[in-house]
Amino acid sequence: MTPLPDLPDTPGTPAIPGFEIPGELAATQTKVNGVAGRAFIEGLPARAAEFLDRWDLTVTGPSMNGMAALVLPVVRSDGTPAALKMQIRDSESEHEWLGLRVWDGAGIVRLLDHDEDTATLLLERLDESRHLSDVKDSREAVRILAALLARLTAVPGPDGVRRLADIAADMLTGLPDALPRVPDLAARRIVADCGAAVREVLGEPGDRLLHWDLHFDNILAAEREPWLAIDPNPLVGDPGFELLPALDNRYDEDEVLWRFDLMTDVLDLDRQRAAAWTLGRVLQNTLWDIEGGEPVQGMQMRIGELLVEGRL
Numbered sequence: 001m002t003p004l005p006d007l008p009d010t011p012g013t014p015a016i017p018g019f020e021i022p023g024e025l026a027a028t029q030t031k032v033n034g035v036a037g038r039a040f041i042e043g044l045p046a047r048a049a050e051f052l053d054r055w056d057l058t059v060t061g062p063s064m065n066g067m068a069a070l071v072l073p074v075v076r077s078d079g080t081p082a083a084l085k086m087q088i089r090d091s092e093s094e095h096e097w098l099g100l101r102v103w104d105g106a107g108i109v110r111l112l113d114h115d116e117d118t119a120t121l122l123l124e125r126l127d128e129s130r131h132l133s134d135v136k137d138s139r140e141a142v143r144i145l146a147a148l149l150a151r152l153t154a155v156p157g158p159d160g161v162r163r164l165a166d167i168a169a170d171m172l173t174g175l176p177d178a179l180p181r182v183p184d185l186a187a188r189r190i191v192a193d194c195g196a197a198v199r200e201v202l203g204e205p206g207d208r209l210l211h212w213d214l215h216f217d218n219i220l221a222a223e224r225e226p227w228l229a230i231d232p233n234p235l236v237g238d239p240g241f242e243l244l245p246a247l248d249n250r251y252d253e254d255e256v257l258w259r260f261d262l263m264t265d266v267l268d269l270d271r272q273r274a275a276a277w278t279l280g281r282v283l284q285n286t287l288w289d290i291e292g293g294e295p296v297q298g299m300q301m302r303i304g305e306l307l308v309e310g311r312l
Contacts (some may be wrong), residue, residue, distance in 0.1 A: 016048055018062040019072065025065045033088060040088040044070055047086055051120055055113055057084060064128060066231065068093070073125065081125035082112055089119035092233040095161045097121060099234030102158050102209060107151035108229040109220075126228055130221035138250050141216055142259050145246050146266040148229050149214055149239070153267060157209040157236025164237025165205035168198050171283055178290045187296050190304045194283035197276040197308075204273070206238030215245035239267050240277030244285075244303070247278070251299050256306060275307045282307075 021044055029037030048070075052059065057074040060081070064071040069087035076082055087093050096119065100111035105124070113122035135141040157163075175195045182188040211218075212233040222228045235241070243263050247256055264274050282304040286296050 016045070016052065016059055016072075018059050019045065019048055020063045021045075021070065022063070022065050025067070025070060028067050029088065033090070037088060044086060047118065047120065048072060048084070051084060051086070051115070051122075055084075055122055057082065057122075069231075071128075073128075074122075076112075080112075083123045083125050083128075085121040085123055087119050087121075089117070091162065093119040095234045096232060098158060098161060099209060099211075099232050102155060103152060103232075105224075105228075106155075107148045107225075108211075108232065109222075123230075124222075124228075126220040126222045126230065128220060131217050132219035132227060133216035133250065135216075138252065138255060139258070139262075141250070142246055142255075142262060143266075144227050145214060145216065145219060146263045148219065148227065149211070149242055149246075149263065150267045152211050152214070152229065152232075153208040153239040153242060155209045157207055157234075161209070161234045161236050163205065164210070164235055164241055165202070167235070167237075167284070168202055168205060168280055171195070171280070171287055172198060172202070174287060175283070178287055181290050182286075182296055184296070187301050190301050190308060191283065191286050191296070193308045194279040194286070194304055197279040198283060201238070201273055201276045201280075204238070206241075206277075207236060208239050210235040210237055210239065210242050212242070213245060214242060215249040217249075238273065238277045240269055240274035241281055243274060243278050244281035244300075247303055248299055253302065256303060279304055279307050 021041060026041045029041050033040065051057070056077040059072050060075050061073040064073070069085050072084040074082050074084050097111060097114035097116060100108065109126055110124040111121060112124060114120065132141050132144060172195060179188055179192060182191055211229060212235045213231060214229055218231045219227050219229050243260065246263060247259055264271050282300050285300055289296050
């Protein structure tokens with residue numbers, strides 16, 4: 001773990017055992033969020049000290065991180081293990097606490113406390129050493145993911161959380177300008193077909209509470225249940241918009257059809273609507289790539305092609 005270079009000390013902030021800011025987190029935040037990301041990184045020592053004190057927590061191990069958050073393993077004053085999650089407050093994280101509160105631990109990590117202003121969360125401690133991606137049998141892993149997804153999407157979405165209808169409308173608005181920036185004509189046709197599919201279902205965006213990022217590394221082993229989801233980006237919409245991460249993570253073209261069929265069966269989804277919203281997810285990822293100046297992903301184009309051809 002490479003510490004962030006030239007991070008200024010925060011006056012009056014006590015040393016925290018095990019606390020370290022990884023260089024990859026700092027680099028990602030600076031790249032994605034610019035000045036706000038840098039400010040978030042520089043404020044982490046003070047934020048950690050504040051919430052350790054506010055919630056009477058003791059650090060029990062070294063810092064952990066993903067692409068967007070720093071997590072400290074902690075124990076509460078009553079001896080309960082927990083995890084202190086610190087992240088920048090943005091459109092993806094601002095309602096994470098609300099989604100977790102609505103789910104109330106059913107198939108997902110339990111929320112113990114939160115600070116809405118900073119999107120800081122105190123979470124149930126899971127086994128961070130065991131991800132669902134460690135399960136060698138990919139079909140068994142998909143079965144586990146699908147069962148969790150069915151539970152999560154059974155819950156109606158609460159007021160105040162972003163709506164798929166708005167996100168889909170924004171995608172269609174941006175599509176005409178994005179299409180000419182896809183140089184490969186075959187890929188451009190697939191992206192255009194994704195837009196056409198979204199237009200067909202735009203009037204029925206759904207009302208379920210979605211995780212929005214349920215892939216194999218966002219499912220951890222736990223004590224109260226064998227596996228629990230983590231890191232939701234709550235969204236209200238159609239469960240078909242949830243399927244793509246399980247199709248492209250640990251990608252195997254020979255399994256795409258099987259995975260899609262399993263998930264639509266377990267979630268009791270209409271296959272055509274699910275296919276359309278999965279194409280919507282391909283479109284969203286592709287628009288993000290184009291906006292970031294990245295080439296479109298061949299794997300996503302292949303999944304889109306299979307869906308467009310009706311082979312799913």
